[in-house]
Amino acid sequence: MKSLRIPAMSLTLLTGFLLALPRGSAAQLVPSPQEFFGHEMGADRELARWDELVAYYDTLAVLSDRVEVRNVGATTLGNPFLVIFVSSPANLADLDEIQRMNAVLQDPRGRTQAEILDAIEDGKVVFVQGYGLHSTEVAASQTAAEVLYEMATRRDPQMREILDNTVSIIVPSMNPDGQNIVTDWYDRWVGTEYEGVSPPELYHHYVGHDNNRDAFMQNTVESQYVAQILFRDWIPQAFIDHHQMGAYTARIYLPPYAEPIRPGADPLVWREMAWYGAHMAYKMDEAELTGAIGSAIYSGWGHFGFHWITPFHNIAGMLTESASARLATPLFVQPDQLGGSRQFPEYEAQTTFPSPWPGGWWHVRDIVERQLVATFAPLEMAARNRETVLRNAYNKALRQIERGRADEVAAFLVPADQHDVPTMRKMISKLVAQGITVDQSLRGFEHEGRVYGPGTYVVPMAQPKRGVIRWLLGRTYYPDNSFTRDRDGDPIRPYDMSTDNIAEFMGVDVVAVETPVETRLTGVYTAAEASGTVALGPYGYVLDGRLNDSFDAVNRLFAAGLAVRRAHSDGDGFLTGDFLVGPEAAEVVVEQAADEAGVDFAPLSVDPVDSSYPLTPQRIGMYQRYYGGNMDEGWTRWLLEDFQFEYATIRDADILDDDSDLRERFDAIVLPADSRQMMLGPDDGDASDYPPEYRSGFGEAGVEALRAFVEAGGTLVTLAQAGDLVLEEFDVPVRDAVDGLSGDEFWAPGSTLRVRVDTDDPLAYGLPQDALATFLAGGQVYETVRGPESAGVRRYVTYVDRDVLQSGWLLGEDAIANRAAAVGIEYGLGEIVMIGFRPQHRAQTHGTFKVFFNALIDRPEVSGS
Secondary structure (H helix, E strand, C coil): CCCCCCCHHHHHHHHHHHHCCCHHHHHCCCCCHHHHHCCCCCCCCCCCCHHHHHHHHHHHHHHCCCEEEEEEEECCCCCEEEEEEECCHHHHHCHHHHHHHHHHHHCCCCCCHHHHHHHHHHCCEEEEEEECCCCCCCHHHHHHHHHHHHHHHCCCHHHHHHHHHEEEEEECCCCHHHHHHHHHHHHHHCCCCCCCCCCCCCCCCCCHHHHHHCCCCCCCHHHHHHHHHHHHHCCCCEEEEEEEECCCCCCEEECCCEEEECCCCCHHHHHHHHHHHHHHHHHHHHCCCCCEEECCCCEECECCCHHHHHHHHCCEEEEEEEECCECCECEEECHHHCCCECCECCCCCECCECCCCCCEEECHHHHHHHHHHHHHHHHHHHHHCHHHHHHHHHHHHHHHHHHHHHCCCCEEEECCCCCCHHHHHHHHHHHHHCCCCEEECCCCEEECCEEECCCCEEEECCCCCHHHHHHHHCCCECCCCCCCECCCCCECCCECCCCCCHHHHHCCCCEEECCCCCCCCEEECCCCCCCCCECCECCEEEECCCCHHHHHHHHHHHHCCCCEEEECCCECCECCCCEEECCCCCHHHHHHHHHHHCCCEEECCCCCHHHEEECCCCCEEEECCCCCCCHHHHHHHHHHHHCCCCEEEECHHHHHCCCCCHHHHCCEEEECCCCHHHHHCCCHHHHCCCCHHHCCCCHHHHHHHHHHHHHCCCEEEEEHHHHHHHHHHCCCCEEECCCCCCCCCCECCCEEEEEEECCCCHHHCCCCCEEEEEECCCCCCEEECCCHHHHHEEEEEEECCCCCEEEECCECHHHCCCCEEEEEEEECCEEEEEECCCCCHHHCCHHHHHHHHHHHCCCHHHHCC
16 A cells, blocks of 8 residues: 555644644544554555655644654755654753753853752753665654654653653654655656666765765755754754665664774763663564674764764764665565674674574565664663763763863964965854854964964864864874774775864864963854955956855856956966956946855956956866766765856766767866766666666767867866776876775875975966865876877876875875876867866865866866967
8 A cells, every 4th residue: 555645735624623622632643654654664665755754743743742843944955854852741841941951061161060960950861863864775764753653652651751851852854855756766666677776866966875974064954954953952962873784784783883983082972872772782682673783884983974973072973774675675685695794704693793683585664673672772771861861961071171171282273364264264164063162363362483363263172072173173093903904904994084174175274282372262153154345446356266265256257247357477466366357347246246155356456468368157067877876976066056157967868969069068078076887887787777768878989979079179077086987088198096006005095185286277276385185985196108298288286295194094105196186188179187086075175176166267278368
């Protein structure tokens, strides 16, 4: 039976009727998920869609005085994003006071001992749980409905204790858009040969699976909603993110994490994870739900997504990962297909895995049952030990403050004088969004022998969020030891990145100081709102080419039809790379661009014609494929839109259309980071899972079309491993210096590396001479091939000679020292720009955005101007 769809009018009428009933009478009418949807949660081949789930949650809120549903805003695609509070009726009526007491414990600075003791005695444990972040992991969004039904209706002593002693904050889908994308796709193909295959597109409009890598940057609106709860409004005592993993190992991973852990959190955080996780595992085996494992598979040092950054907010940030089926279709797993993982060398019973699952049919309902236990077991522990949990919330915060006072680094200073001031302000806003205490000096001061100008920011370490600050602003060295190498001594890839230093990513100068800053400071509590100024000179305006946001302003001017030039040499009042706008530009357009982009239009006092060249808005195309989409493409799309670049998505048909000349349609084509095989088209066996209309790859004919595009004067931009297409299919005098090297010969997983920049090259205008490149797996390093053709190669970003590593993990420095990180290659009448790292990685690496942006702005060598 398919899901029951409740029309909005029907729900409105139902709500009106039920509100007229006494509260107790309404509670008796709460429908179970099976009654509401027509099937139990996790039933084979059944998925409730987000709009149906929203209708159910609204129904629960009407019928139960334990449930409060809040629509906190619209998602990327306009769906409601819900946050649901569940507790006893008395607690829900007193949420403001509970929130106030919680804040006392999570940041006791300036609080009296009486306030602290009252908060411990009268407060409630705040426990946040999130479901459905990764939408192809379909069970969690279904589990949430059953969780909320049980919390709304159960009357046993355990549930009453949970409701009395805790406030549960449930995010029933952390990606509602993706929940609809996956459900609609699955329903379309269920019952056909393509049943169970994942959607061909990203399941978040821009970022797909990477939505779990956005907690510290908060680029997406969904991340902002969750972060507001976790880092500012509530700061819970615990957080669990419910996920799924591959199908051929344990049935569910539970806390704690495997080794290594990232140091710097209070030890109690790690103990709490083990405490909660042990009870989850205990309850799993009590219910004879076999196959649960802890202390394995997922290491404690991971990316700064929500469950890995929360420990440094003094929150027991946890993860569960259940084995997957085929979306909502059951999967049969043979015993000999089951294997181990990190700190789980064999699929055999061990102390953290005493009850192996034997194999057989695996259903989504199996996942739901395990996630239900993983949801309620830690709540039982928190409720039963309310006072202990709250006392230790205070202890964690206080001890982190004390550690901050004793640290070698007393504070991080962010000087007002930066290469790109608006980007620096954005970084400060991101720190504030973490709930970090940031102060600012309104006047200049001297500290430890350095003079700092007015507007300098100070981030003290003596605060509860000391651990977050240490990793976002402090230099990082990923551990190289037995935890991070396998039995043969080969390095084990970190889970995603080996550093998450926001300052290094964003290109912001940050100074670690050893002593507290003694000057008058004012607190910074909200995001820095920048609105640019406008001052007209005799020859127009100057836009600072060092600022990322100047590209935003230029694109707004282009959209309004205004002419813009770019300086190729220094002049009176402007520098090489600055953008120049004539005095004829409509003042209202310039003022609007300044206001929306947040940059200043300075007066241009001299005629710039001899020192500049005219810019033409470039017609940009970016390749997009199927097979689940390409997250780097999605992030790049997000970035282009954020900075107002106009672009078109290019599919295979656009490249292969015999009636359409690519050069007539585009000036620049971007190939986001991707494998050559995925662009050409995967092997038939890999493609046949998908319906024919959702198979992609432009093949050799597409390569020829791209080659002709460049030869005719176009610019082809490749990011990271997308460069393989050029290296293998185009005849260029460049090779990848790290291709084929083993991990011991070269290893730089998610690290920031030091580079030199040729700022006289138009591809590097506006960049600092010394910068940091974020290098990931699949990145490339270029060296030229001997011969006369190499004269057409420009090495405009180059790794330094020694001490290449800034943060992360680097083995084999000699393999990349003094080799090119980015090159421009003359090719026919056009140019190939190969950027071996990801200059726009996840829209996080602001410090190298201009490496990418400059490739999309016409240049004298390309435009002929």
